[in-house]
Amino acid sequence: xxxxxxxxxxxxxxxxxxxxxxxxxxxxxxxxxxxxxxxxxxxxxxxxxxxxxxxxxxxxxxxxxxxxxxxxxxxxxxxxxxxxxxxxxxxxxxxxxxxxxxxxxxxxxxxxxxxxxxxxxxxxxxxxxxxxxxxxxxxxxxxxxxxxxxxxxxxxxxxxxxxxxxxxxxxxxxxxxxxxxxxxxxxxxxxxxxxxxxxxxxxxxxxxxxxxxxxxxxxxxxxxxxxxxxxxxxxxxxxxxxxxxxxxxxxxxxxxxxxxxxxxxxxxxxxxxxxxxxxxxxxxxxxxxxxxxxxxxxxxxxxxxxxxxxxxxxxx
Amino acid sequence: xxxxxxxxxxxxxxxxxxxxxxxxxxxxxxxxxxxxxxxxxxxxxxxxxxxxxxxxxxxxxxxxxxxxxxxxxxxxxxxxxxxxxxxxxxxxxxxxxxxxxxxxxxxxxxxxxxxxxxxxxxxxxxxxxxxxxxxxxxxxxxxxxxxxxxxxxxxxxxxxxxxxxxxxxxxxxxxxxxxxxxxxxxxxxxxxxxxxxxxxxxxxxxxxxxxxxxxxxxxxxxxxxxxxxxxxxxxx
Numbered sequence: 001x002x003x004x005x006x007x008x009x010x011x012x013x014x015x016x017x018x019x020x021x022x023x024x025x026x027x028x029x030x031x032x033x034x035x036x037x038x039x040x041x042x043x044x045x046x047x048x049x050x051x052x053x054x055x056x057x058x059x060x061x062x063x064x065x066x067x068x069x070x071x072x073x074x075x076x077x078x079x080x081x082x083x084x085x086x087x088x089x090x091x092x093x094x095x096x097x098x099x100x101x102x103x104x105x106x107x108x109x110x111x112x113x114x115x116x117x118x119x120x121x122x123x124x125x126x127x128x129x130x131x132x133x134x135x136x137x138x139x140x141x142x143x144x145x146x147x148x149x150x151x152x153x154x155x156x157x158x159x160x161x162x163x164x165x166x167x168x169x170x171x172x173x174x175x176x177x178x179x180x181x182x183x184x185x186x187x188x189x190x191x192x193x194x195x196x197x198x199x200x201x202x203x204x205x206x207x208x209x210x211x212x213x214x215x216x217x218x219x220x221x222x223x224x225x226x227x228x229x230x231x232x233x234x235x236x237x238x239x240x241x242x243x244x245x246x247x248x249x250x251x252x253x254x255x256x257x258x259x260x261x262x263x264x265x266x267x268x269x270x271x272x273x274x275x276x277x278x279x280x281x282x283x284x285x286x287x288x289x290x291x292x293x294x295x296x297x298x299x300x301x302x303x304x305x306x307x308x309x310x311x312x313x314x315x316x
Numbered sequence: 317x318x319x320x321x322x323x324x325x326x327x328x329x330x331x332x333x334x335x336x337x338x339x340x341x342x343x344x345x346x347x348x349x350x351x352x353x354x355x356x357x358x359x360x361x362x363x364x365x366x367x368x369x370x371x372x373x374x375x376x377x378x379x380x381x382x383x384x385x386x387x388x389x390x391x392x393x394x395x396x397x398x399x400x401x402x403x404x405x406x407x408x409x410x411x412x413x414x415x416x417x418x419x420x421x422x423x424x425x426x427x428x429x430x431x432x433x434x435x436x437x438x439x440x441x442x443x444x445x446x447x448x449x450x451x452x453x454x455x456x457x458x459x460x461x462x463x464x465x466x467x468x469x470x471x472x473x474x475x476x477x478x479x480x481x482x483x484x485x486x487x488x489x490x491x492x493x494x495x496x497x498x499x500x501x502x503x504x505x506x507x508x509x510x511x512x513x514x515x516x517x518x519x520x521x522x523x524x525x526x527x528x529x530x531x532x533x534x535x536x537x538x539x540x541x542x543x544x545x546x547x548x549x550x551x552x
Binding site: 099 | 394398403406545
């Protein structure tokens, strides 16, 4: 198994957050396997299928889990057993536990006080404005919807304006409008020089927010770098389509002459086409069918799941 | 009052389990008052009400409810993360929570024992029981705070300590008595105000020194454990 690392970053400076050769295992189970990554100011997406080890990586970054091997540092300081890193670090966990008996303002102000900020009330007001929660700030958190709770937790994590903000699946359970708002917020924080890392198992979420991506599959770093390059890598991989038409055999003969087609299998239910290039094949297919007077009944990409994209990257 | 202590206190009284703190002290005062009203001699009911109910049940159970409530329930529901992601020394977090747990336990157990002591004998007996239960509150709170960090089921662990270690083994195996907070409490009360209601089994010095050791070691161990607090890998 090899790792494809894209040379997206030629920066020589070390990242704000550095993981070097980090592994974490639970008994015999390896959750994270020899991952090295650097995070820089801006928004980075931590992409991977469920159970890939994203949360384990985030917890180690946030100092809530000791790496079994390797080091995790923020600004050169280890995060494990070192509470002083929280001056520069904000964490929004996936579990949405909050002190529901407090109002949003009390909760965020309490966080500001625990950060020992000089003006806790002012800092809380700014953080609540940032997440647009000032309107409901005097309500108890237990009366909030999921999206409002999430924004309140983000305000609490941001109240001390940390350089690094880690968010675990921040878009889970949000409606499209809340999602949009959260994405805008992450964007603007990234533009202001904060180092943001958020995890997601949904490609489209990462696409809309992050310029840089770290892809984790089965505890390993499968790819890292510029989102567009990784996307291209994903698009340029061999694609498999299930095709059914009015005359499969004649269509197969015509298709095999096509350069973008790598192989065809025919069986009773139709044919399976392995295309070497997604773009040219999908453009060629309708043209050929039209030329041959063949009617297409079905064209289904049969390996489009995120898992197959990930496993391709991992094998690449 | 620190912010951690404020959140802890509000969390403790904001939960329904805080209501569990009411019935036991009321039962203690109620039974003592009934016995007194009917003119029953304290020699007949004193040991059962003050020792078997008050010192062996009310004090440790109140300490268990409060001690695990200030930390265990925050760990349980995950809200502890909001306190731990702050640049606070873990010592300050534990001490704030310990201060809330010990003072709430002390008030909730010392007041009814003080009243029961007066009804069973004298103000001196009441004061002795109150002082002893304050010492007990200090030691038990440190122990149960530590239990919250040792196990995901601190209440169960605490009940095993109270029922099996102090209750069962304490009656049969004499060695456990010198490692039992309950015995220190009985001894301190008995030495301040000697009474035939209570039978002390360890020396006063032992009781005081051991209570201090329980308190200090429990708190230090809790601080150390909180420093290594790990979140379970919740990959959904």
